[in-house]
Structures are given as C-alpha cells and as structure tokens.
Amino acid sequence: MATVDLKDVKKVYPGGVEAVKGVSIAIPDKELCVLVGPSGCGKSTLLRMIAGLETISAGTCSIDGKVVNAIGPTERDIAMVFQNYALYPHMKVYDNMAYGLRNRGMPKDEIDKRVRTTAETLELAHLLERRPRELSGGQRQRVAMGRAIVRSPKVFLFDEPLSNLDAKLRGQMRVEIKSLQRKLGVTSVYVTHDQLEAMTLADVLVVMNAGLVEQLGAPLDIYEKPASTFVASFIGAPPMNLLPLRSGQLEGAVSLPAIPANAATIGFRPEDCEVGADGAASEGGLRLMARVLGVEPVGAESFLYCEAAGGRIVVRVPGRTAVAVGDQLPVLARREKVHFFGSDGKRV
Amino acid sequence: MIDNSPIRTFIAHLVLVLGILIVAFPIYYTFVASTHSLQTILRPPLPLLPGDRFVENYSEALFGGVGRIGGVSVATLLFNTTVVALGIAIGKIIISLLSAYAIVFFRFPLRMTFFWLIFITLMLPVEVRILPTYKVMVDFGLIDTYTGLIVPLIASATATLLFRQFFLTIPGELVEAARVDGAGPWRFFWDILLPLSRTNIAALFVILFIYGWTQYLWPLLVTNRNDMNTIVIALRKMISFADADTEWHLVMVTSMLAIVPPILVVVLMQRWFVRGLVDTEK
Amino acid sequence: MSPRVVFPNKILPYLLVAPQLAITLVFFYWPASQALRQSMLREDPFGLSSKFVWFANFKKVLSDPNYLNSIQVTAVFSIATAAVAMGTALLLAVMAEKVIRGRGVYRTLMIWPYAVAPAIAGMLWLFLFNPSIGSLAYGLRWLGINWDPLLDGEQAMVLVVAAASWKQISYNFLFFVAGLQAIPKTLIEAAAIDGAKPFKRFWTIVFPLLAPTTFFLLVVNTVYAFFDTFGIIHAVTGGGPGKATETLVYKVYNDGFVNLILGDSAAQSVILMVIVIALTAVQFRYVEKKVHYG
Numbered sequence: 015m016a017t018v019d020l021k022d023v024k025k026v027y028p029g030g031v032e033a034v035k036g037v038s039i040a041i042p043d044k045e046l047c048v049l050v051g052p053s054g055c056g057k058s059t060l061l062r063m064i065a066g067l068e069t070i071s072a073g074t075c076s077i078d079g080k081v082v083n084a085i086g087p088t089e090r091d092i093a094m095v096f097q098n099y100a101l102y103p104h105m106k107v108y109d110n111m112a113y114g115l116r117n118r119g120m121p122k123d124e125i126d127k128r129v130r131t132t133a134e135t136l137e138l139a140h141l142l143e144r145r146p147r148e149l150s151g152g153q154r155q156r157v158a159m160g161r162a163i164v165r166s167p168k169v170f171l172f173d174e175p176l177s178n179l180d181a182k183l184r185g186q187m188r189v190e191i192k193s194l195q196r197k198l199g200v201t202s203v204y205v206t207h208d209q210l211e212a213m214t215l216a217d218v219l220v221v222m223n224a225g226l227v228e229q230l231g232a233p234l235d236i237y238e239k240p241a242s243t244f245v246a247s248f249i250g251a252p253p254m255n256l257l258p259l260r261s262g263q264l265e266g267a268v269s270l271p272a273i274p275a276n277a278a279t280i281g282f283r284p285e286d287c288e289v290g291a292d293g294a295a296s297e298g299g300l301r302l303m304a305r306v307l308g309v310e311p312v313g314a315e316s317f318l319y320c321e322a323a324g325g326r327i328v329v330r331v332p333g334r335t336a337v338a339v340g341d342q343l344p345v346l347a348r349r350e351k352v353h354f355f356g357s358d359g360k361r362v
Numbered sequence: 363m364i365d366n367s368p369i370r371t372f373i374a375h376l377v378l379v380l381g382i383l384i385v386a387f388p389i390y391y392t393f394v395a396s397t398h399s400l401q402t403i404l405r406p407p408l409p410l411l412p413g414d415r416f417v418e419n420y421s422e423a424l425f426g427g428v429g430r431i432g433g434v435s436v437a438t439l440l441f442n443t444t445v446v447a448l449g450i451a452i453g454k455i456i457i458s459l460l461s462a463y464a465i466v467f468f469r470f471p472l473r474m475t476f477f478w479l480i481f482i483t484l485m486l487p488v489e490v491r492i493l494p495t496y497k498v499m500v501d502f503g504l505i506d507t508y509t510g511l512i513v514p515l516i517a518s519a520t521a522t523l524l525f526r527q528f529f530l531t532i533p534g535e536l537v538e539a540a541r542v543d544g545a546g547p548w549r550f551f552w553d554i555l556l557p558l559s560r561t562n563i564a565a566l567f568v569i570l571f572i573y574g575w576t577q578y579l580w581p582l583l584v585t586n587r588n589d590m591n592t593i594v595i596a597l598r599k600m601i602s603f604a605d606a607d608t609e610w611h612l613v614m615v616t617s618m619l620a621i622v623p624p625i626l627v628v629v630l631m632q633r634w635f636v637r638g639l640v641d642t643e644k
Numbered sequence: 645m646s647p648r649v650v651f652p653n654k655i656l657p658y659l660l661v662a663p664q665l666a667i668t669l670v671f672f673y674w675p676a677s678q679a680l681r682q683s684m685l686r687e688d689p690f691g692l693s694s695k696f697v698w699f700a701n702f703k704k705v706l707s708d709p710n711y712l713n714s715i716q717v718t719a720v721f722s723i724a725t726a727a728v729a730m731g732t733a734l735l736l737a738v739m740a741e742k743v744i745r746g747r748g749v750y751r752t753l754m755i756w757p758y759a760v761a762p763a764i765a766g767m768l769w770l771f772l773f774n775p776s777i778g779s780l781a782y783g784l785r786w787l788g789i790n791w792d793p794l795l796d797g798e799q800a801m802v803l804v805v806a807a808a809s810w811k812q813i814s815y816n817f818l819f820f821v822a823g824l825q826a827i828p829k830t831l832i833e834a835a836a837i838d839g840a841k842p843f844k845r846f847w848t849i850v851f852p853l854l855a856p857t858t859f860f861l862l863v864v865n866t867v868y869a870f871f872d873t874f875g876i877i878h879a880v881t882g883g884g885p886g887k888a889t890e891t892l893v894y895k896v897y898n899d900g901f902v903n904l905i906l907g908d909s910a911a912q913s914v915i916l917m918v919i920v921i922a923l924t925a926v927q928f929r930y931v932e933k934k935v936h937y938g
Contacts (some may be wrong), residue, residue, distance in 0.1 A: 065538075065542060066541075067541065067649070086541070086652075087538075087542045088541065088544040088545075088546075092542065093542065094538070094539070094542045096538065098535050099535075100535035100536045100539035101539075102536065102539075102554055103558065104554075104557040104558055104560075113543050114542070114543035117544035117545055117549065118544050161539075370742065374739040377735065377739045378740060378743065378750050381732070381735075381736040381739075381754070381813075382750065382754065384810070385753065385754055385756060385810070385813060385814070388769060388772060388810070389756060391771075403777060407779040407783065457664040457667070458664065460661070461660060461661045461665070463660055464657040465661070467650055467651055468653060468656065468657035468660075469650050470654065470658065473657070479668060479673075480664060480668060483668055483672045484924055485917070486673075486676050486917070489893045489896065489897075489913075489916060490679065490913045490916040491679045491913060492897060492900055493682070493900045493901075493909055493910065493913070494674070494675035494679050494682065494910075496901075497678070498674065498675055513667060513671075514667065514671040517672060522664065535649075537651075541651075546651075547651045547656055550651075572758065575759075575761065576760070576761035576762065576763075576764075576875075577761075578761060578874060578878070579897070582878070583901075594761045594764060594875070597764060597767060597879075598763060598767070601879075613767075613771075617764055617768065620761065621759070624759035625756050628755055628756070628758060629752060629755070632751075632752060632755070636755075636818055639815070
C-alpha cells in the first residue's frame with residue numbers, strides 16, 4: 015500500500031529550539047515502525063511532521079513515493095490515534111467514526127457499511143449509539159482505533175495510544191494492535207516511551223535521543239547489539255549494567271575478557287549473569303565480586319541489587335534464591351554477553 | 363451536619379422567609395397595584411390582595427396606548443425591548459465567539475494587540491464616554507434606530523474573555539483529530555467548537571438578555587421618539603410625582619410587564635443563569 | 645508544553661476579529677479619546693471656538709464644591725449600598741446553608757430581583773414609599789415618622805440605598821452560597837470538635853475562609869453602585885432634593901446633557917475613567933486567582 019520515507023528531516027521551532035536534528039528513516043510497505051525514546055527526544059514531533067500537523071523545517075517526508083511536505087493532514091491520507099484519544103465528546107461513537115468519511119464526501123450507505131464492519135471487527139457494534147463519556151478507557155481506545163481503521167488510509171500513526179490504560183489492558187491491546195496491523199497490512203508509525211511496547215510491536219525499531227536516531231534495526235538485533243550506552247540502558251528491563259573502566263581495568267574484577275583498547279565502559283545484562291563459585295561458564299568471561307544490598311523475589315525470578323566494582327548492578331536469578339542481604343558473591347557473565355563502549359558512549 | 367437542632371433549623375427558615383418577603387414584596391405589591399383602579403391606588407394603604415381590574419388595566423395598557431408617552435402602547439414598548447435584548451445578547455455572543463476563536467485557534471501578527479484592545483474595553487463603560495459616544499451616534503444617524511440601540515453595546519470584553527477561557531480548555535489533540543479527519547477551520551467551528559460551547563452560550567445568553575433588557579443610560583441617550591423607547595425608559599417618562607395625573611394603574615401594569623419577561627428567563631433558565639453569572643466573573 | 649495547536653490560515657483570523665474590533669474602535673476608543681481631548685479644551689459660551697487649556701478643567705472640577713459634594717454622596721451611597729446588600733445576602737446565604745429542605749425553592753425566590761432593571765427597582769420602592777400614595781410611607785407616618793424623601797435629602801438617600809441594595813441581594817446571595825459550599829465541611833467539624841460554638845465557628849473559620857468571596861463582591865458592588873445605579877438615581881430622585889443624591893455618574897450626565905458644560909463633563913469622564921481602571925486593576929490583580937467558586 016505505501017512506504018514512508020524520511021530524508022534528513024529537521025524541526026526548528028521559531029524560538030530556535032531544534033527538536034529534530036536530521037532524521038532519515040525508510041519504512042517498507044506494510045511494516046510497523048516504532049519510534050521509542052525518553053520524553054523530549056523528538057519522537058512525537060517526528061510523528062506529527064509525518065501527519066502534517068507540524069511543518070517540516072528541512073528535509074523531505076514522502077508517503078508512497080510522493081513528497082508530502084507541502085500538503086496538509088487531510089490530503090496525506092493518513093489516520094492517527096491520539097494519546098488522549100481525542101474523541102469528539104458531543105458525538106456518538108458512530109458519528110465519531112463517520113466524521114472523517116463524511117468530510118471526504120463519501121456516500122451515506124458506504125459510510126454506514128464501513129462503520130459497521132469496523133465496529134464489528136473491534137467488537138464495538140453494541141456501543142455505536144453511546145457517547146464517549148459513557149465508555150470505559152479501554153472502549154474509548156477502541157473507538158479511537160476504529161476511527162483510524164474505518165478510513166483505510168495509507169498510513170496509521172499512533173501517538174502513545176496505550177499510555178492511558180492500566181497495565182493489564184495495555185498488554186491485551188498491544189497484542190490486538192499488532193494482529194490488526196498484520197491483518198490490515200497498513201504501514202504504521204507508532205510512538206511510545208515504553209520499551210516493552212517497542213520491542214514487542216516493532217518490525218523496525220528506531221531508538222531516538224535528543225532529536226537524533228541512536229539506533230535503527232530489528233528489535234532483537236538492537237537488544238543484542240546496542241549501539242551505545244544510551245540504547246543499552248533504554249532497551250531491556252531492568253536495564254543493562256554499566257560499569258566504568260579505569261585505564262582498561264575494572265576495579266574489583268576477578269577476571270576480565272580481553273578489553274578493546276578504547277573501551278571506557280563495560281556492560282552486561284542482568285539476565286545474562288550467573289551467580290556462583292563454579293566458573294565453568296565464564297571461561298574468558300567476566301567475573302567479579304558483588305555485595306548484596308537488596309533482594310526482590312517476583313516469583314518466576316528474583317532480582318539481586320548489588321554493589322560491585324564501585325558501582326551498582328542488578329543480577330537476575332531464576333526462581334527463589336537463598337541469597338540474603340549482606341552476602342558477598344561472585345557474579346559471572348559469558349564472554350559473548352559482555353559489551354564494551356567507548357568514552358563517547360558508542361559501542362566498540 | 364453538626365448543628366442541626368430543630369430550633370436552629372427553625373430560626374434559619376424564619377430568617378429565610380423574612381428575607382424572601384423583603385425580596386418579593388415590592389414585586390408582589392406591584393402586581394397587586396396593577397389590578398386595582400387608579401382611585402384605589404391614590405388612597406393608601408393599598409389592599410394586600412389583588413383587585414378586580416386585571417383584565418381592564420392590562421388590556422388598556424397593552425393595546426390602548428398610554429397618554430403620557432404620546433399614546434404609544436405597551437405592546438410596542440415590549441416589542442422594542444425584546445428586539446433590543448435579543449439583539450444585544452445574540453450579537454454579543456456571535457462577535458465574541460468569532461474573535462475568541464481567532465485569538466485562540468490562530469496565530470497571526472497583532473494577535474495580542476487585538477486581545478488587549480478588546481480586554482481594555484472593560485475599563486471604558488458608557489458612563490465614562492457619554493458625550494463623545496452620543497456624538498458618534500448623531501454623526502452616523504443612529505439616533506432612534508434599533509441599530510443604534512443594539513450595535514454599540516455588543517462589543518463585550520466579558521463574553522470574549524469567557525469564550526477564550528473555555529476554548530483554551532479544549533485539548534489540542536481534538537483540533538488535530540479534526541484536521542486529520544479533513545475538517546478545515548470553518549468545519550471545525552461548526553461541527554465541533556459550537557456544539558461543545560452550547561452550555562456556555564446558553565449561560566451567557568441568560569446574562570446578556572437581562573443585561574440588554576435592563577439597559578437604562580444608553581436607550582435614554584439614543585432614543586427621542588416615544589415609539590422607539592424601551593419599556594424601562596418609557597416607564598420613567600410615565601411617572602411624575604409633581605403631577606397628579608400620573609396613571610398609576612397603567613404604570614403598575616407596565617412595571618409588571620417590564621419585570622416579568624426577564625424574571626421568567628432567569629427562573630426558567632436558572633441552571634444556566636447561575637453558571638453564567640459565576641463564569642462571567644472569572 | 646508544546647505550543648497550542650492552531651490552524652495555519654493567514655487571512656481568516658483578521659476577518660474573525662474584524663466585527664468586534666470595528667465596533668470597539670468606533671464606539672469605545674474613538675469616543676474615549678475624544679473625551680480625553682475634550683477634557684483639556686474649553687469652549688466659548690456659543691460653542692463657536694475652543695482653546696486648549698491643559699488641566700484647567702480638572703482644576704475647576706476638583707475645586708467645585710458641587711463636585712466635592714458629589715464625591716461625598718457617591719462614597720456614602722456606595723459604602724451603604726455595598727454594606728446593606730452584602731450583609732443581608734451573607735446572612736441569608738448562611739441560613740440557606742443550614743437548611744436542607746426547601747433550599748432550591750429559597751434560591752429560586754431569591755434571584756428574582758436580579759432580573760429587575762435598577763431603574764424599575766427604584767420606581768417600585770418609590771411607589772411604596774411615595775409620601776402621597778405609597779402604602780409603606782403611609783405606615784411610616786402612622787408610626788409617627790415625618791417621612792418625605794422628595795424633600796428630605798437623607799431620607800432620599802435611604803430610599804435609593806434601599807432600592808439599590810434590594811436589587812443586588814440576589815447576586816451577592818448566589819456568590820456567598822457558592823463560597824460557603826466551597827468551604828470543606830471537615831474544617832467546620834474539626835472546629836466543633838475543638839469546642840467552638842456555632843457563632844464562634846462562623847467568625848473564626850467560615851468568615852475568614854469566605855474572605856476572597858467577600859473581597860470580590862466588595863469590588864463588584866462598588867462598581868455596581870458607581871455605574872449601574874444611574875437608572876435608580878435618574879428615575880427616583882433626579883439627583884435631588886438639592887444635590888443630596890447627585891452621584892458622580894449622574895453629575896457627568898447632567899453637566900454634559902442637561903447643562904451642556906462640555907469641558908467639565910469631559911474632565912469628569914476622565915476622572916471616572918481613572919476610577920474604573922483602578923477598580924478593574926484591583927479586581928484582576930487581587931481577585932482573579934483567589935476566589936473559589938462552588
């Protein structure tokens with residue numbers, strides 16, 4: 015149906031603030047691209063530029079091979095799901111979904127057919143005569159989705175659509191959005207600050223920071239090979255343990271893998287650690303002594319909060335643990351699970 | 363509640379009933395007077411109960427014409443006043459809606475200058491610019507016209523400020539959703555902003571209708587002809603205390619007719635009225 | 645916060661503000677500037693020529709005993725009206741808070757006078773207290789009071805204050821009720837547990853917490869007494885007897901329209917303008933953020 019191409023897109027506000035400093039992303043047809051990053055990183059601005067709600071200061075945005083910089087949101091043939099849903103409070107669900115179609119002059123019976131089919135898909139059929147304030151949060155979210163889907167646009171844009179739902183509902187809707195997007199095969203751009211949402215939804219994952227793309231790729235590639243300390247600490251929960259190297263050494267380490275010459279930081283994920291005296295698994299890997307400051311059993315696993323090598327680390331162990339606060343224990347990480355970053359934060 | 367002893371509650375009711383007697387008595391007594399003959403009124407004290415001249419007095423005033431104001435009937439006065447009150451209320455609402463819409467939903471050079479120009483009119487009531495405004499009216503030939511009675515009063519900082527306040531609470535996402543849905547500025551105004559402003563408009567309408575109906579200084583300035591008077595001004599002309607020939611029974615009927623329409627509006631639209639009152643002072 | 649979402653049109657907003665702006669400029673700013681200019685001009689007795697006299701008109705007005713009298717009349721009238729209207733309304737609002745049954749009925753009956761034009765309010769009171777035909781004046785005389793507001797200045801003042809306050813009770817009542825409802829009931833309960841009797845609770849808890857509402861109403865009532873009561877004075881006393889009820893606004897009107905002293909009237913307008921600006925500034929500076937509406 016459509017590709018979305020951003021070439022060196024910039025956004026400079028009248029006050030001189032540079033929100034997006036040159037971003038290039040190519041989203042293939044039918045794929046879901048997630049923009050993830052902390053608040054203020056420019057991801058929402060980028061999305062709104064694709065939507066045509068913000069002007070593009072420099073660079074080009076193309077939808078389906080056609081540059082759309084100069085045309086308004088109406089003509090871009092996109093549909094958007096907003097964070098607070100932005101349902102028209104005085105219109106019934108039916109009219110909320112029909113409004114965009116009516117504005118485009120679609121015949122009445124065609125509108126009716128589309129609205130009812132979409133409502134069926136989203137299990138909204140029994141709510142069509144209600145007004146937004148009579149709906150639960152989850153239902154409103156569905157209506158917002160319905161309003162986008164009914165238009166069958168070239169591109170879906172999602173602006174943190176799940177952030178107002180409780181954790182359980184968010185999980186459900188995540189799965190549903192993914193399967194809907196697959197089924198409809200509409201190219202989508204999805205903005206979130208939740209790394210779990212980003213990992214599970216994305217075909218193409220874009221990690222943004224301070225107006226720039228930090229890393230772009232398949233979610234698991236990014237997880238396994240984070241391009242910078244920023245990405246390493248943003249993707250994965252709990253985040254990767256990062257410890258500073260001093261002149262190529264790690265204070266308090268019992269053994270270290272070979273350290274690249276210009277490495278300034280060593281990193282390893284909590285779930286890639288082992289605890290115990292037998293060093294069999296850590297041949298050529300990292301081994302250091304840690305003192306336990308806190309233990310958090312969450313059922314299937316337990317997290318140990320430790321002090322090691324002059325910093326704080328988190329270690330994940332499966333199931334229950336006998337470790338207690340104050341224990342000294344050796345922590346091991348395999349050689350291939352250890353990451354190094356230079357003094358500029360980039361992977362080496 | 364903590365102090366709900368029967369005696370306290372009784373005292374509270376007593377005070378309230380007394381208060382209402384004070385508040386309602388002048389209006390009630392006017393009604394009573396409007397149903398008696400001139401002779402009865404001229405011989406105080408007036409009975410506390412209505413008399414038997416209701417039909418005669420009201421039909422004489424409404425359709426017969428009142429001598430002191432050049433034989434103009436009260437029906438004409440009611441018509442004038444209704445036109446003025448509706449004109450002011452609707453006019454104010456329309457131009458305030460438009461300017462508030464411009465100021466909140468558009469960015470353009472001089473926007474804040476315009477806002478302040480409108481805001482400062484709060485500090486320029488008719489009373490502080492009587493003569494020069496009168497002169498403008500004469501120059502434009504607006505004396506004794508409905509336009510003259512209405513238009514100069516429809517510029518209102520209060521209503522503009524109220525709508526601006528309300529528009530600012532409308533989430534930006536709603537505007538964006540509308541734009542994505544293909545709505546331009548006019549369509550957004552008609553399809554979304556106006557329906558959402560309904561209660562505000564109703565509330566403001568009540569307040570402004572009363573405002574228009576009870577105007578005094580302005581109609582006094584810009585009307586000379588008896589048949590262009592509003593009912594309040596005509597009433598003033600009907601009374602003379604030095605003169606014994608004031609037709610008090612007709613004065614009382616006219617008073618009732620001047621009071622009842624706005625009271626009906628306030629009482630029947632009480633919910634919006636209270637809201638409007640509190641909102642316009644924000 | 646991202647900047648407010650707007651439409652990108654360039655011409656439309658000007659068209660939208662145009663009607664209001666046009667009316668504002670023609671009927672507000674132009675006349676106001678003319679008043680300013682006129683206040684520094686003096687015309688010869690035939691209105692044929694005028695010369696620029698700087699602040700001479702102001703000097704003349706402010707040293708005119710009639711004007712000083714008018715200031716005093718306005719002060720007495722405003723303070724008395726505000727005090728009576730607010731005091732009565734507060735008492736009634738506090739009582740209305742106490743009762744549960746009939747609250748709505750009381751409110752409905754209490755708001756009537758708001759809809760009555762000030763001038764008509766004045767005429768109704770005058771009808772009741774008119775020395776020759778007023779039924780209540782008849783009652784006063786029966787009590788042995790020598791009542792004639794058409795001849796006695798003080799009685800005339802009492803009459804216009806009564807009419808002006810009567811009309812304003814509704815407004816104050818609604819705001820006091822809203823203010824009272826905004827006071828958390830738990831505070832009053834806490835005071836009761838601390839051993840404060842009802843009367844003491846009112847003065848130490850309720851009244852101080854009501855202060856923002858009271859202050860707000862004070863400003864509104866002052867503005868009302870200054871400007872909106874023109875109709876009452878004009879219809880009831882015509883500023884008399886003597887000049888006992890000639891308020892500032894009435895005098896501007898009278899000097900300008902009846903006596904045709906243009907320079908003086910304009911200077912008085914400008915003085916009034918300064919007063920309104922001061923009152924509006926006070927209202928917005930101190931009141932806007934502090935009053936809590938129910």
